[in-house]
Amino acid sequence: MSSCLGLYIESNVIKYAKVTKDRETLKVESFGMKFYEKIGEALNQIVSETFSYNIPISVNLSEEMYNYFYMFSLLNKNDLKKAIDTEFESYCYDKKVNKNAYETRYALSNDIDDRDKIKVIHVSTNKATITKMLQTLNEYKVSTITPTGTVIANIASIKQKENIIIVNMEETTTITSIVNQKIYNVDKLEEGAGEVLSKIVTKENSYSKAYEICKNSTIYTMEGKELQDEENEYLDYIMPTLYKIVTRLQDYVTNSTIKFDKIYLTGTLSVINNIDLYFQEFFTTEKCEVLKPYFVTENIKINIKDYIEVNSAIAIGMQGLGYGIKSMNFKKPSFTDQLPDWLKLDVSLGKKDKKNIKINFDLSGKLDATERWLLRGAAGVLIFIILYSGCSVYLNSKISEKIDEAEEVSSYTDTQIALAES
Secondary structure: OEEEEEEEEOOOEEEEEEEEEEOOEEEEEEEEEEEOOOHHHHHHHHHHHOOOOOOOEEEEEOOOEEEEEEEEOOOOHHHHHHHHHHHHHHHHHHHOOOHHHEEEEEEEEEOOOOOOEEEEEEEEEEHHHHHHHHHHOOOOOEEEEEEHHHHHHHHOOOOOOOOEEEEEEOOOEEEEEEEOOEEEEEEEEOOOHHHHHHHHHHHHOOHHHHHHHHHOOEOOEOOEOOOOHHHHOOHHHHHHHHHHHHHHHHHHHHHOOOOOOEEEEEOHHHHOEOHHHHHHOOOOOOEEEEOOOOOOOOOOOOOHHHHHOOHHHHHHHHHHOOOOOHHHOOOOOOOHHHOOHHHOOOOOOOHHHHHOOOOOOOOOOOOOHHHHHHHHHHHHHHHHHHHHHHHHHHHHHHHHHHHHHHHHHHHHHHHHHHHHHO
16 A cells, blocks of 8 residues: 655645555545645655644645747657747747746647657746755655646546546636546636635735635626625635636637536636536536546545545646656656665654654664565665765776777877878
8 A cells, every 4th residue: 555645835835645545546645725824844744743743745746837849759758858948948049038947848749730750848947946846845855847738647437438528626727628538728717716816815815715615606697696795805805716717618619629528617716606607607518527536436425525625636646656647757866765665764753753763773673574674675785885885886898998099099090190191
């Protein structure tokens, strides 16, 4: 059984979900939201409450950019990578930005409009953003950093030959289209829950209260008004943002050559009552519904709406368990990540215990389990150092021999040239 703590971090709130996988069975052990002023304190509380001291943590990428390049499908892997790098370099030149300042990843999909080409979904972000994220989480074991626009598809049940759109209305909004069970396009909109909450906060002076107002709001539909005007005083803050999102979505669907079957709604704004009915008014053939994680069953104790509000965190947690597009991980593996499991010694300790940890290592008498593991780890590290040192010495000697041979050949060539000239 393996576990991962998924964190979706925004400016003022962290959504979290501890996801466990037992063979093919997925379960959300604990989840919730934490509004914060100091992110370090909030992270410590989440890790403590979910008992996630020693399990991998998966987190969302922020400030990412999406670009699309089209390549011939006959290119081999190396030529394709070079062509993609060239396209991105050209993009950076046009935007007058430094290409080396960005970390990039990409995924491939078949081009619907041209069978001879493949579509490259190219994601980039500033390296400083990733460094800042890792510094914030330096006390914990971060396994994946992935863009929410691609990772949100993890929780959707996608049937064969079914084309869907996932509208994730978090602080900003991403519109992810999935064609033939593969991510085909991601559009990022600046409009989202951040715009709505910031307006309500100016009146209520509290992000947690602003969120509860959104959660308890019911929007109007064309069929009738369900609430009195005095009970919907904040709709003037909510409706303009929703209208911008739904019109952008409508334009995308109308101008696309792809026939979509369903439109799923998720994110902070999806907890507003009647959100699916409101979106449905703008679409006639596509069915609009709120996205529920496909593996979550109805539970009397837990409202399904509570799961939905942390969908992003659940999807990110699943990414850390091996789901989704693995090439979209912006976390470079460290040296310890690449060590075999038998060389890794994990001790589940709380933060306070870690500060006061004392290992009593005694070789006299019978060894206990911890001492045996320490010996194995030490032996493994020693063997690795010996092998590495031996290989380094051998390679250095060979390199020196080749350099000497090259110098001899160069000297002989110079001599022969001099003789020929004379």
